[in-house]
Amino acid sequence: MDSLQDNATTAGTEQEAAPTAVIIAGRVFVPSGDVETFVTEARATYPVAAANPGNVLISFCVEDAAAGAVTVLEQWASQEALDRHLSTPEVMALFAKWVPHMRNEVRKFDALNERDPRA
Numbered sequence: 001m002d003s004l005q006d007n008a009t010t011a012g013t014e015q016e017a018a019p020t021a022v023i024i025a026g027r028v029f030v031p032s033g034d035v036e037t038f039v040t041e042a043r044a045t046y047p048v049a050a051a052n053p054g055n056v057l058i059s060f061c062v063e064d065a066a067a068g069a070v071t072v073l074e075q076w077a078s079q080e081a082l083d084r085h086l087s088t089p090e091v092m093a094l095f096a097k098w099v100p101h102m103r104n105e106v107r108k109f110d111a112l113n114e115r116d117p118r119a
Contacts, residue, residue: 021114055085
């Protein structure tokens with residue numbers, strides 16, 4: 001049991017473990033001439049994510065069109081919810097088309113202790 005989630009689960013028997021959110025965040029880089037097409041196709045998966053009860057947030061945004069940089073930000077209620085999303089035909093097709101043409105700097109994080117950033 002080395003993960004933060006495992007530690008949170010076993011931290012105490014008297015209090016219930018806080019839920020762990022799965023955060024996907026970072027950048028992908030595609031050829032600059034393909035940025036708008038990529039973002040349009042990535043955003044076409046929004047309804048797929050919205051149909052997943054574990055989706056909290058999904059966003060693809062052009063950060064620097066000349067550099068081909070697209071910011072990716074997602075929040076999922078659980079790994080299972082993310083797995084459901086990644087296994088949908090629409091998302092699998094997106095990856096199959098774009099992975100050979102992109103540099104992926106997106107990472108997955110387990111987030112605990114969610115709170116207002118102004119607190």
